[in-house]
Amino acid sequence: MDYGKYKYEKKKKANKNTAHSSKTKEVRLRPKTGRHDIDFKVNQAKKFLEHKDKVQITVQFRGREMAHIDEGRKVMDDVVKELAEYGKIEQPPVQHGRRMTCMIVPNR
Numbered sequence: 001m002d003y004g005k006y007k008y009e010k011k012k013k014a015n016k017n018t019a020h021s022s023k024t025k026e027v028r029l030r031p032k033t034g035r036h037d038i039d040f041k042v043n044q045a046k047k048f049l050e051h052k053d054k055v056q057i058t059v060q061f062r063g064r065e066m067a068h069i070d071e072g073r074k075v076m077d078d079v080v081k082e083l084a085e086y087g088k089i090e091q092p093p094v095q096h097g098r099r100m101t102c103m104i105v106p107n108r
Contacts, residue, residue, distance in 0.1 A: 024054045024103075029079070031059060031071040038075065042082045049086040049106040057093075059100040072100050080104070 025048040027041045045055045057079050059072040076093045083104055091103035 022052055022054055024056055026056045026058055027079075028058045028060060029075055031061065031065050031068060031075055033075060038079065042079055045079070045083055045104070046086050049083065049104065052106050054090070054106070055083070055087065055104045057102045057104065061098045061100075066098065069095065069100070076100055076102060 025045070027045050029038065029041060033041075045057070048055050057076060059076050061069065061072060065072070073093065080089065080093070080102060085107075087104040087106045089102065090105045091101070093100055093102040
C-alpha cells in the first residue's frame with residue numbers, strides 16, 4: 001500500500017467531516033467613525049456571522065477620546081443592536097484600557 005496515498009485519503013476524509021471551523025473575526029471602530037463606515041463594517045460582520053464565524057467588535061480610543069468613553073459606548077451599542085438578529089452576545093462590552101471589546105457568536 002502507498003503510504004502517501006493513505007495519508008491523502010485520511011486528510012481528505014477529515015476535511016469532509018469538518019465543513020467549517022469557527023474563526024474569530026475582528027471589526028475595529030473608533031468613537032468618531034462616520035455612519036456610512038459603521039454601516040459598511042456592520043455588513044461585513046453580518047457576512048462573518050452568516051458564515052458561522054465569531055465576531056469581536058473593538059472600539060479603540062486615542063488621545064483625548066478617553067475623556068468621551070460614552071461616545072464609544074454609543075457606537076458599540078448601535079453595532080450590537082444591528083447585529084442582534086444575526087448573533088447573540090457571548091461577552092458584553094468591556095473596557096480594557098484604550099479598547100472596548102465585545103464578542104458576538106452566530107445563531108445556530
